[in-house]
Amino acid sequence: MLRTLVFLPLFFFAVAAQAENIKLALNWKPEPQFGGFYAAQSGNHFKKQGLNVEILQGGAGTPVVQMIAAGKMDFGIVSADEVVISQSNGGDVVALFAAYQTNPQGIMTRAERKFQSLQDVYAAEGTLAIQKGLPYALYLEKKFSKPKVRIVPYLGGITNYLSDKNYSQQCFITSEPLAAEKKGVKTKTFLVAEEGYNPYTTVLVTRAEVMKKNPKLVKSVVDAVRAGWTDYLKDPSAVNKLMGELNKSMDAETFRESAEAQKPLIETADTKKSGLGTMTEERWKTLTQQLLDLKLIKKAPEAKGLYTNL
Numbered sequence: 001m002l003r004t005l006v007f008l009p010l011f012f013f014a015v016a017a018q019a020e021n022i023k024l025a026l027n028w029k030p031e032p033q034f035g036g037f038y039a040a041q042s043g044n045h046f047k048k049q050g051l052n053v054e055i056l057q058g059g060a061g062t063p064v065v066q067m068i069a070a071g072k073m074d075f076g077i078v079s080a081d082e083v084v085i086s087q088s089n090g091g092d093v094v095a096l097f098a099a100y101q102t103n104p105q106g107i108m109t110r111a112e113r114k115f116q117s118l119q120d121v122y123a124a125e126g127t128l129a130i131q132k133g134l135p136y137a138l139y140l141e142k143k144f145s146k147p148k149v150r151i152v153p154y155l156g157g158i159t160n161y162l163s164d165k166n167y168s169q170q171c172f173i174t175s176e177p178l179a180a181e182k183k184g185v186k187t188k189t190f191l192v193a194e195e196g197y198n199p200y201t202t203v204l205v206t207r208a209e210v211m212k213k214n215p216k217l218v219k220s221v222v223d224a225v226r227a228g229w230t231d232y233l234k235d236p237s238a239v240n241k242l243m244g245e246l247n248k249s250m251d252a253e254t255f256r257e258s259a260e261a262q263k264p265l266i267e268t269a270d271t272k273k274s275g276l277g278t279m280t281e282e283r284w285k286t287l288t289q290q291l292l293d294l295k296l297i298k299k300a301p302e303a304k305g306l307y308t309n310l
Contacts, residue, residue, distance in 0.1 A: 019052040020217060024204075025067060025076035026058040030243035031250060032174065032236065032259040033202050034077070036099060036276075039239045040228025049220035057246065060156075065205070069093050074210050075221060080199035081135045081296075083306055084288050088297035092207040095307035096222050097277035098200035099229060102265040103193045105136055105201075108161070108177050109168040111186035118190045122147040126166035129154040137170075138294045139197040161185070174258045174265075182254070199287050200279060211308070222277070222310045229276050232259075233267055278309045 026034055037055060040046050046053040056073075058064060064076040065083070069091035078093070086093040107128070109115050121128060122144035130137045131154045141147075154170050158180050161167050171177055173189045180187045192198075204225055211218050232239055240255040250258075271278060284303040291297045 019047065019050055021052045021054070022075060022217075022221070023054045023056055023073055025056045025062070025064045025073045027062050027064045027077050027079075028058050029249070030057060030246040032240065032243075032255060032262055033099070033104070033172075035232040035236055035239050035243070035259060036229030037077070037204075037225060038228070038243055039232040039236075040224045042239055042242055043228060043231050045224040045227040045231075046221075049224045051217075051220060051224065053221075053224075065091070065093055068205055068207060071207070071209075075204065075206050078203055078205055079201040080203055080284070080287055080306075081291060083203065083205060084284075084291050084301060085297055087301040087306060088291075088299055092209055093205050094208050094211065094305070095200070095203045095205050095279060096218065096310060097204040097225050098279050098307075099202035099204075099277060100200060100262070100265050101268045101271060102191070103136075103198050103201050104172045104174050104191075104262065104265055105193075106171055106173045106177075106189045106191045107168055108171040108173075108180065108187050108189045110165050111188045112165065113188075115188060115190075118192075118195055119144060121168050121190065122149050124149055126150070126168060127152055127160075127164065129160065129167070129169040131170065135199075135291065135294060135296060136192045136197050138296070139290065140192065140195065142294065143195060158183075174261045178254055178257050178261070197290060198283075200283065204277070208305075219310050226276050229266070233263060233276075274309070279307045281307075 041053055041055060065078045065086050067073045068076045069086055083093050083095050107118055107121055109121055115121050126149050128149045128151050130151060158176050161169050161180060162183055162185055177187045177189045206218055236259040240259060244252055244255055281303045284306045288300045288303060292300055
C-alpha cells in the first residue's frame, strides 16, 4: 500500500514558544494619551511580538518612575523630566519611545479676556491655579517673575474655572479645555512648550539593566508600541470605545475630540522622517540644562544615556 507523505512546516513540530509576560504601568487613567498602547494590545501587536502585556492603570501620584528604577516594574510611562531627575539621583531609567513630541501641558484662560500670550496671563489681575513645584511651573515662575496674577494651588477639575471669569488654570490641552467648551465657556489655551519648556511626555521607559539582559524583548515592546500608535492615529474609534469601558469618567465625544486634538502633538514633520516616538540628543540636552538652571538636579546626566531610539 502506498503511503502518502505529508510534509508539514517545521514549526508544526516545534514546541510553541511561550509568550513573555510583562506589565506596563501607566501614570494616569485610560485616555487618548495612551491610545497607542491600548491599540498595541487590542490590535495584537504585542502578541505578534511574542508578548503578553498587562496594562496597569495609574492615577494621581502613581510613582511610576520610582517603580521602574526600583525594579518593581520593567516598563512604564513617565515624562522626560522625570527620567533626567531620576538618573541625576542615581536611578536606572532610560527612555525608549516618546509619544508626545510637543508637550500638551498648558494654561487655559477665558477667551473673553483676550490674552495674547502667557506673559499676559501672569501680568494681569486674577487667579492662576497651578501645582507648585512641578518643573514647568517653576520654569514659568522664573520666566515671568514678579507676577501680578495671584497664584494658588491647583486642586483638579474645572469647577472654579467655570464659576470665575478671572480664573486661569493649568491643563492638558487635550482634556480640560474640551470639558470647559462643553459647558459653554469659550476658552483660550497657551502651551507651555511655546515658552521654551518642551519635554517629551507619555514616554515609554525601562532600565538599562533590562536592555542589557534582554535587548530583543525591549525592541519587541517598542516595535509593538510604534505599530499600535500608527493604528490609533489612523482610526482611534475602536480603541476609544475600549478605553471608555475602562474609564467611565470620559464620554465618547470627548474621547473622539481629545484623540483628534493630540494628533499634531504626536505626529510631526520629524517623526514622519524618523518614525513615531523617536527622540533627539539636542532636546535631551536642552531639558537637562533647564532642570539644572531650576536647581531640580545637582548634576547633569549625559544626554546620550537618557534615551535610545530603536
